[in-house]
Every structure is written in C-alpha cells, then in structure tokens.
Amino acid sequence: MKNNSRHQDMQLTEAAVTALREHGFSRRQFLKGSGALVVAFSVAEFADRLGISPEKMLAQGGNTPQTLDSWIAIGADGNVTVYTGRADMGQGTFTVQAQLAAEELSVPINRIRMVECDTAMTPDQGTSSGSQCHPVNFNHENLAQACATAREALVSMAATRLGASAGDLNVVDGVITHKTDAAKKVSYGELLGGKRFEMTIKKDAKRKPVQNWTVLGRSVPRIDMPALATARFEHVHNVRVPGMLHGRMVRPPSIGATVANVDESSVAGMPGNVRVVVKKNLVGVVADKPWQALQAAEKLKVTWTPGPALPRRADFYNYLRNHPGRRDAYSVNSKDVDAKLQGATQRVKATYLHPYQMHGSLGSSCAVADVSGSNATVWSSTQAVYPLRGTTAMVLGLQPQNVRVIYVRGSGCYGLNGSDAVAYDAAILSQAVGKPVRVQLTRKDEMVWGENYGLPFVVDQQAGLDANGNIVAWDYETWSATLGNRPGNNAPGNVASGLLLGFAPQAVQPRAQAPDPQNFDNGNNAVPAYVTGRIGGKNNGTGVVASERVLTHTVPSPFLTGPLRSPARLQNAFAQECFMDEVAAQVKADPVQYRLRHLSDPRLKDVVTDVARKANWDTRPSPKPGNARTGIASGRGMACVLYEGDNGYVALVAEVDVNQDTGAIRAKRIVVAQDVGPISSPDGLRNQLEGGALQGLSRALGEEVTWDDQKITSIDWATYKTLYVGSNVPTIESVLVDRPDSEAMGAGETAITIVAAAIGNAVFDATGVRIREVPFTPERVKAALAQRTGNQTAQV
C-alpha cells in the first residue's frame, strides 16, 4: 500500500501518536473523528509517523465479514468505530447505521464513528444498491448482527470481570452496571479499549426488541447535514491529492466508433504540459490544470472510424419487438391463459411503452486515481468498492490486492451512473503519466458516454374478464433491451471506458424457447400484483388471478444499460398499474375497490386502503363524470406495488390538473402509504419518499434519451428534460405504516416505482384519455386528446 497522504491538514497530536502506540497500532486507531464526521485517512501516513511499515499496519485488520473485528472497534475512550460496506449516497444511511450501532450497543450516538466503504478497512458487502442497503444491514446479519454479537461479548466480559452473571447486568451509555450493586461497573473502553474481539459473528446473538428502541425509530438529524449546508463536506469532486494532475477524456462521437488516428501535434505547445494518452479506443489528455486539460481535449484531433448506424428511433419499439437475438424467460405460466382468454366474457388489451432514461447525476462523474508501479489507489463514488477494486486491477493489469478503492460520496447516482467508468478513466491516465490524476467528465460525456441508461420497455397485456367483471386471466409479455450492466467483479467492459479499453460487455445470450419457471422470482416486478404467482404448487404472488402468463424477452441494446432507480420494476409497474386501471374502467369499477377485489396480500391491501383514506379518495369509476373537454380538467389516480416482490409495500395517489388546450400536466398532490417493516428513521424515510416521488414525476413527465441515426442527441439539460427546484411540484403527504415485528425492507425505490402509473391513471380520470407511453409530454398528451372519442379503453 503506497502513501496517499491527501489529508495534509490533518495533524496528529503527540498524545494521539502515543495513544496509538500504546494501543497496539490497531487499524481502528488510524481514524479520527472530525467533528461529528469521520475522516478516514491514509494508513501510510500514520505508518510513517509511527515508524512502522504500512504492511504491518494493514495486517492488523481484515475485511472478512464473518469476523466481528471487521465491523466494530472499541477505543480506550469508549468511542465505537463502526465499519460498513454500505455507502451513503445521500439517502442518510450513514446516520441511520450510526443509530443502529448506538441502539444495539447502548452507546450514545455521538460516540459512534462510522467508516464506510474502503477496501483497506471495511468489510466486503458487495454493491450498495439503494433498495438493498436497509434489509442487508438492519435485519439478522451483517452490521446488525455484529452489533448484537459485540454487545453480548462485552456483557460476557463484564460478567467475568465483575464476578456476576450476565443476566444481572445492565448496559447504559457504554457502561455495564450490576442491577442491584451500582458500585460494580465497567465501561466498554475499560473492557476492550484498543484490543480486538477476536471472534466471529454469532447468528444467535439477540437483537434489541423494537419495543425497547430509544435511538432507532427516531428522526435523528443527519450527521452530514451541517457540513453539507456549509460546504465543509468532501464530495469525490473535491478530492485533491498532492501532485495531482487533471485529465479530460476525448470520447468517440458514437458507440462502436474506433480510433483511426490521433494527431498529437494538434495540441503541441498548449500550456500546462499537455500529455495525450491513447489506449485502444480510450483517449484522454492530462494537463497541470483542469481548464488546460479541457481546452486540450477540445483541440485534440482524433479521427474516428464510425460505428454501426443506430436503429431508427421512430421505429425503436418495433425494433425491440422484432429483434431476432432475444432471450426469453417465463416468470409464471399456468398454461391455461390462451384458453381462459378465449372463454372470457370480455377481453381488454393494450400496449405500453417506456423509453431509455438517464440517471442524470447533477455533477458529472469524477474520480481521482494514483497509480504508481504495481500499486493503485482510487477515490471513487462507486456503489461497489470491492468489485471496482477487481475490475480496476483488470484494466490496469495489476493485482487486486495492490489496488485500494476508497468511497467518497459523489453527486447522487440513482444507480449505475458514470462513477465506475470514470474511475477506469482516471486510473488509466494516472498509470500513463505516473502521477495522480483527477478526471471529471463533461456534461455531454456523462450523458452520452458516462452512464448506463435505464431500460426501454415494450409491454403487451391482455386480460380476460368473467360475467361479473372479475379478471380471470392475465397475459403479460415484455421486450426490453440490455447491454453491459454493473461491471461486477470481472466485467469492466460493461461500462463505457472499459468497453473502449477493449473489454467485452455482458451480452444477451439468445434463447428462443423459454423453459418452465422453476422458482418464483419477482425481483423485476414482471409479475403483476393481481395474479397468484403460482409455482411448485404454491402461490407466491400478491393477487388472486390464477390464470397467468408472464413472458419476458431480453434483446441486445444499441446503448449501454444498467440499473436506474427501480430498474425494470418502474417500467413493469407503469404498464401493469395503468392496465389495471383500464380494466377497472372497462367494467365501470372504482380503481381502489377493483384492486382490493384482486389482491390477496393483506399488507398490500392495507397500504391501498391507507392511501385511499389519507387521500380522501372519491370512490367511483374513472373517468370523472362531468369534466369539460377544454381548459383545465382535474382527476385522481392510484397505483400500488410490492416492490421487488418482497421488498416494500407501497400505494400512491396522484391528483392532477390537465390543461387540455396545451397538453400540460400539473401534479397537485401526491399521497403515499408505505410499509417497509420497522421504521428506523421516520424523517429519513419521508425524505426518500419525497425525493423518489418527485424523481418519478420528472421521469413520467419529461425524461427521455433521444438519438439520431448516428449519435445520442440528449446531451445536456436543454435536451434532456427534468424538473427544477423552482418547478411547480405537488404537495406530498405520507402514511408510514410501522411494522415492528417484520423484517426491514428497502425504502429508496418504492414510491418512484408507481408515480408514472398513478399520474397516467389520474390523466385518464381527468380527460378520459389513456397515455400509454412515457414521458407524458404536452405534445403527446395534446395529440392523444385530439384523438379523443368516447371510451378510450381498447376492447378486443
């Protein structure tokens, strides 16, 4: 591990150095609280000061998740350092994990220090995908179980020390005291300060019952908020390493283009010691200062051999539907759907369309890399430090153990933005010039070449109804396109810079004949909420419709794709929840009542009922009777989902005004009811709901990736339409259902999943017009209104 002393302003006091020596150089002490925030800094810097080798220091620790010491360290002062492999990307997980540790350990939260995601120090928890952070660390494993194990171990040590039985001891604020003899007490610091637990995590260590919570379950203000609001917080964009140079990339005009020639003389003599770096099709420049690098990147003459022409955008959904290289899969198939549809009293059929969308991080992606000889350090806003370590080693030709990846929060990512891609960029440039290099992508490069777009979808649906208007069969078929994905441990070609470096992206493996499904997996919410999800003689779904077929076709995408907040689930829920509304309208049933008739899951029914009550839902069929066909028309719509099939119950009502003269939709009110198990932080949960609801609204109303025959044309905020801080947004109200006895579920991607559906249903309620394609632009709405006849629901 090489020296990366970027925290120049950090000075160790002599007392601190002495304390470190006395405490056996545990890696835990190489961290220091900076106010309430913890800054993890260079192992080597401390090693230098203590006069021992960095290798010896690192050998003190481990990153194996089974080992308690990988998670928790108790200082001699009683402060607790918690190591987590789950990153706070802005959801507040830094604070809520500190709450978890404070609660389980009975330590005041201001004595908890958090260190997140650093391959030199934290346990390997894979990828911090947003919706999974909470379930992974708050249920019965990982951080929660580490805390419970530590508490039991400390109480057991105290029992020995005090000559008491563990049952006679109480823990308050990190001090263990005999229940009847208050003189008998010992603190965590006295028991363990500076030493290691040397034990594995116990699966049977007991968590504190939710009923006894005093720190969890409270809206603890975010630890990072004062630093954020006063610009003391360090985003990855602020990382500055001594001797650091600045890089800018020169990307090809389109995907598949290759370098024919790079004319280095075109930048000769430019200021800033400009260096040109070319590795296969990855081209970049490095200069002393960022403005010099940017100007050189713009001036560098590169001749590209064009890539293949792009599919015509106007025909793109047919291109997906007709692509021969597809992979087919059944999620459920009761094999009686055709017969049931044939025998149905009436049938409803519709097609829904969803475009590619962007993560569109506000700050274009940025990374700093310091590659020197066989070692590398990368400061990155990646969601996956350990996987990035492996793939960075691949692109650099180094050993993974010689690469350190340190997570530093970036601009909100919402999934696979350009964080991983730009980390390879910075690493390659640094390796080429032998100095630390910072790379931040341009806006255009972020939108064209930085990120992996969210998936486009075509959805065909058909429902068969009986004489009572109940759904008896549901046929669901989708076509979506993928290319690449998260790089994982060994596929750097899944993101742009890895692809340019010659690594292959994950491709679709064609399979024309889908086998019968063996296991129920509704991780993508391909299975509608209203069917039984019956596999292996068991109903796994949330609904009652027994005749069910869900067939998905995955086809190769012309653009890189990857998880974007609620990947595939949002697209599926949009199609399913709008279609459910169409069917309800067809039989003139109230949309809430009709949903309840077809649901079996009590928790999903509860949130539907709760949201309707909170919204003061007007029980009647859609569309709303008596609305005029010009001017402003008002309506309400609802949607619900069990996110990922098992990770968060949510129902949402939207109230909209549609300007029937311009086609503009204005959402006035959103009401959300959500059940994600025990609530760790009510305000944190609300913040996620509000942000998710409005990101969902922005995606429903305006966001769409566009292209011409050769290139992407949505390249900035003028050409990719988003809502702004000053936009007229709806009020948002929420019902938070607390389920203390349930498992913790994810809350980051619940509300966003069903906003487009609820808005679409509200537009139908207001106008009688069904918009079946996202985004609901004024032009699209106006065109649909112009086609308006009577009932818009297609009957077959």
Next chain:
Amino acid sequence: MSVFTLKVNGQSHTVDVDPTTPLLYVLSDDLALKGPKFGCGLGQCGSCTAIVNGRAVRSCRTPVSTVNGADIVTLEGLGTPEKPHPIQKAFIDAQAAQCGFCLNGVILTAKAFLDQNPKATDEQIHQAMSTVLCRCFTTTRMMAAIKKYATERA
C-alpha cells in the same frame, strides 16, 4: 497567464492564470474551495454558483478576467457548521438535502435573490429557482427552507 486579485469570502487572493479560465476553476482548484462545483459547464444547472458583487452568477461561464477585483462569496463563506448562516440553518433544520451536491447553487441562488428582492412572492421565488437543479429532487424541503428564511429575514 495574467494576475488577478479576487476577494473571496472576505479574504484577498492573487492568482496567476489564463484569463479565459472560468471563475469556477479558480475557486475550486486554485483556491481549493468545496462549495462551487462543476455540474454541466454550460450554465444550465447552478452547481457552480458564486455570489459576485451581490449577484448569483454561474461561475462555469464567467471568465476570471471579468471579475478582477470583485467581491465573491461561496457557500463556505456564509457560515460554519457551528455557526451557520440563517439560510444554511433553515436547510439544516428542514433536513433539506440528500446527496448535497446541489446545495451550493440552491442556497446561494436563493440568498442572492432574496437579498435583492426581500419582499419576493412565492411565485417569484419559484421563478428565481426555476433553473437550479437538484436531481435527488429534495425540492419540497428546499423550497420550504427558502420560504422560511424569506419570512424570517423580511
């Protein structure tokens, strides 16, 4: 290269840079300030905002040569974590951030506007914030914090 003198957050700085350099790079790299950030480089998102002689400007599109001698304020110049400016306090109280990348632009744009227009209506505030971007969509809390600050300062 040319020498420019800037008064940033109350302190005078002299920098020797290419005169076409956007102010953003001088602030974030030559002066190592954390507030102003590169979001788009096109003046479309507000991340790079600085208050120059009392007005919010997009520093990514402002050549340093045009602000020689100017009085410049960035987000760190308003207050500290221990003693935040009232508008920063309003944001902290409302927990009005997620990733926080946008806060420099959001807070400075709102502050400069309200300094100039202390009696602004809600609609005018919305208008003033209509080209400032928060992609975490913390919109509702941010507007509540700005309106609270506007009410209290009026």
